[in-house]
Amino acid sequence: MGNQLLQRQIEEEKVRKHNAGLLSVAVGLALLSLLLWGWLGQNDPYTRQVLSFQGNVARGEAIFRVNCAGCHGLNGGGNVGPSLQGVSKHKSDRQLIQQVISGKTPPMPKFQPSAEDMADLLSYLRTL
Ligand code: HEC
Structure with missing residues (x-):
């Protein structure tokens, strides 16, 4: 037992x-x-390529005016889209790249900039 x-x-x-x-x-x-x-x-190769460029702020600003300012305001002050001022303080470079290319947060569209254009855009976003 x-x-x-x-x-x-x-x-x-x-x-x-x-x-x-x-x-x-x-x-x-x-x-x-x-x-x-x-x-x-x-x-991923795209992100690595973007980060390998220095980025040109003036070109980045021009790209921003054409593609982003309609929603985010001329100086990123915000409109339909949120203000992007100081955005690089709470989003890393990789997160910013994802935000632009992923199209995961409608109504923000999915963009497919060349790696160089993305690098320029990124350098401009960092100045906001
Ligand atoms: C059709 C309007 C529209 C356009 C055009 C647009 N966005 Fe946006 N964007 C938004 C909206 C709306 C959000 C908020 C999305 C969410 O989180 O729900 C956003 C969010 C963002 C964010 C994240 C902000 C944060 O505080 O985390 C970044 C960065 C950004 N957009 C960058 C860009 C860039 C760079 C471009 C141009 C290449 C662009 N956007 C074009 C509407 C737009």
């Missing part, structure tokens, strides 16, 4: 350990894919 109980406890312990093992494998895989996703997302 006592033996059976002990046996059952041992079995339960085995199952518990097995489940804990599975759980940590799952957590590990999830973390790994998150890391990989972040790494790939931040190192």
Whole structure:
């Protein structure tokens, strides 16, 4: 009788350990894919190319006037779109690039500037 109980406890312990093992494998895989996703997302060729340019503020301003000022105001002061003044303080370069090219926050359209144009735009956004 006592033996059976002990046996059952041992079995339960085995199952518990097995489940804990599975759980940590799952957590590990999830973390790994998150890391990989972040790494790939931040190192896509386009972003890397944009960041390899110095960026020309005057050209960036011209691009901004044509494409962005309608919604964000002439000096990024805001209109339909939010003010972009000081935007580079709460968004990183990579986040700013994503904001421009992703089209994930309608009504802001998705833009596809060349890497050089994007670099110019980025250098202008940093001055706001
Ligand atoms: C049709 C209007 C429109 C145009 C054109 C537009 N935007 Fe926007 N933009 C928005 C709106 C609306 C948001 C807010 C989106 C949200 O977060 O819901 C936004 C958000 C942003 C943000 C994030 C602001 C923050 O505080 O995080 C940045 C940066 C930005 N726009 C840059 C640009 C640039 C650069 C261009 C030109 C290439 C541009 N936008 C063109 C409407 C526009």
